[in-house]
Amino acid sequence: MKSTLWNDWQNTLYSVPTHKFDNGLTEYQIAGQIADLLNSYNHLKTKHTPSTILSDKVKYFIELYGQDVIGCVGLLYELALDKICHLTIKPEFRRKGFGRKLIYRAKEFSQRSAVYMSIREDNIGSLNLATSLGFRAIAYKRTNDYNLLILFMEK
Secondary structure (H helix, E strand, C coil), X not given: CXXXXXXXXXXXXXXECCCXXXXXXXXXXXXXXXXXXXXXXXXXXXXXXXXXXXXXXXXXXXXXXXXEEEEEEEEECCCXXXXXXXXXXXXXXXXXXXXXXXXXXXXXXXXXXXXEEEEECCCHHHHHHHHHXXXXXXXXXXXXXXXEEEEEEEC
């Protein structure tokens, strides 16, 4: 069943807002689905809307299944290192390789020799994925709401 499900995937990654979608969805609709994903499954302080996604400095890469955004990741261009952020996969599609694929895509678009991620210490799935890809913890940051591990990877 897993391979049958996999064969049904479009396996296409897009970036928002620079890509013209040929699946009948507008950039605004895609941005709305990204906002819904982030608001539903990430513990971000900021609530996103389609407008905030489209105007954000973060470049988003998405995984589509039909007309549904089932995963996204962001790439934020920073002065010294680029940050891979906001990895989010709908729960029913987790552990199928989409997070790995999205991180690879973001890393590929980075123009730096290294990238980093900050991951909540209680997000074991993302921590395991990042370390399996070669990221290594370099710092620990305490915040009022949660603690973060800062992970680094040379490209």
